[in-house]
Amino acid sequence: MSSKNYTIRNTYSSVAALMGALTIGLVACSDSAVLLPGSAGPGASASTNGADASVPSTGEIGAVSPVAQSLTDVTCEPGEPTSCCLAAKRYGGRAGADKTCGVNGDEDCCKYDDIPGGSFNRMNNAGLPATMPGFKLGRYLITTARFKVWMEEGGGLLAKAPAEGAGAHPTLPYPATGWNPEWNKLLAKTNDELAVKVYKDPASEGWGCTLDYYPQSPRYPVNCIDYYLMQSYCAWDGGYAITEAMWEYAARGGSEQRTYAWGAEPPNSLDRSVYCLNGGGEWNVDLWCNNPVNPVPLDVGRASKGQGKWGTHDLMGNLLNMTVDDQNDISPPTSCTNDCVSRVTPTPNRAVARGTSFVYPENLAPAKYSNLMTSRNITVRKNFNGAAFGFRCAYPNSWPTK
Numbered sequence: 001m002s003s004k005n006y007t008i009r010n011t012y013s014s015v016a017a018l019m020g021a022l023t024i025g026l027v028a029c030s031d032s033a034v035l036l037p038g039s040a041g042p043g044a045s046a047s048t049n050g051a052d053a054s055v056p057s058t059g060e061i062g063a064v065s066p067v068a069q070s071l072t073d074v075t076c077e078p079g080e081p082t083s084c085c086l087a088a089k090r091y092g093g094r095a096g097a098d099k100t101c102g103v104n105g106d107e108d109c110c111k112y113d114d115i116p117g118g119s120f121n122r123m124n125n126a127g128l129p130a131t132m133p134g135f136k137l138g139r140y141l142i143t144t145a146r147f148k149v150w151m152e153e154g155g156g157l158l159a160k161a162p163a164e165g166a167g168a169h170p171t172l173p174y175p176a177t178g179w180n181p182e183w184n185k186l187l188a189k190t191n192d193e194l195a196v197k198v199y200k201d202p203a204s205e206g207w208g209c210t211l212d213y214y215p216q217s218p219r220y221p222v223n224c225i226d227y228y229l230m231q232s233y234c235a236w237d238g239g240y241a242i243t244e245a246m247w248e249y250a251a252r253g254g255s256e257q258r259t260y261a262w263g264a265e266p267p268n269s270l271d272r273s274v275y276c277l278n279g280g281g282e283w284n285v286d287l288w289c290n291n292p293v294n295p296v297p298l299d300v301g302r303a304s305k306g307q308g309k310w311g312t313h314d315l316m317g318n319l320l321n322m323t324v325d326d327q328n329d330i331s332p333p334t335s336c337t338n339d340c341v342s343r344v345t346p347t348p349n350r351a352v353a354r355g356t357s358f359v360y361p362e363n364l365a366p367a368k369y370s371n372l373m374t375s376r377n378i379t380v381r382k383n384f385n386g387a388a389f390g391f392r393c394a395y396p397n398s399w400p401t402k
Helices: 082-089 143-152 180-187 193-201 228-235 244-252
Strands: 006-008 014-023 024-028 035-036 111-115 118-121 129-132 135-138 320-326 350-354 377-381 392-394
Touching: 006 180, 035 118, 082 143, 111 244, 129 244, 135 244, 143 228, 180 228, 228 320, 228 392, 244 320, 244 350
Parallel strands: none
Antiparallel strands: 006 377, 014 024, 024 035, 111 135, 118 129, 135 392, 320 350, 350 377
16 A cells, blocks of 8 residues: 555644555654555455455445435435434334344444533643533444445445535534535446445455445444545434534543543553454454455444543544545644534645544554554545544534433
8 A cells, every 4th residue: 555545743843754664554753753654564365355345236236226316215314314213214224223232232333322511621731722512422433334325325426426515514514514516526436336436345355344244244444435425424324524623522521531432541451442452463353353365344333441531432443434524734723613524725636534533553663552542644645445434423412312
């Protein structure tokens, strides 16, 4: 993989050098270094990408049934994200889009957490204060089952492009956030074109795309998606893609300024985070890596002690959380009142992602457990559909508490 796909963004220093180590790219900063997922890793195969390396046929993705052209035959109530609503009311129920998520497999996969408004310091830096409105944040990363419902409704195709401004934030109205019609040209025109994008991770052969494992693993978080698919999906699902500030506020527990999403305790047990590599650099096949040749993230909410203050799972680990923010040099916006988003003119082809993923090994972290700290962030090309990236949506404050 080319290191150009990923960039570490450090508030306190600039990137000093780019170094390659075998097929893994390393970004070195004056006070930190962060491993970037490469084209192959320990035990990874350079020729396969999931259980079956072949691209699914046209009929397997984005297909729209005769009754799946609109929502006219289904009523989704407030509090029902479209994915879980249709899974239950149109498709007869689907694991991963029902009440089978979480540690005990009994929680609503579309559950969202009520995050109260408040203030905190971004990057744990008193010079970057922020005030946040309350918001409803998806408890879980979007699962393959929920994403598959969207595709079966024509999601991801140009013919089903969102309306202008769809998915805008309540306090950051279009054009600050929301769907830009200029992005329509970046959507797939055919099912085959979309299949190549979401079933194959072109820059990370050896890391699995989770849709390759559907429907056998419907609760895996969906990966191999890009910035534009995230924006389109969240708008369709009745919500909106999250800002960097929203992620960090939830991960830090607001004014608690947590070092890790779950608190101050280091992640010295595997129930804190889905972390695919252990401290020695070997594949941890016993618990987190269920496929040592083509490792993939695991079911959402698997880490029983890794929840954030308000119940949110997988803020650190499983997959990086993509956000709507543009890359803004090395710092987030200086002013952040009532939420904020980084917008740069001309618009760069890079967005901010927060957290960490199953492909970031502890043994190459710059300091012990630093890859799991809430201050960690990177930037990624907006049209890059890497295996390390997933997303979650937020939903209207008018929706009822779940």
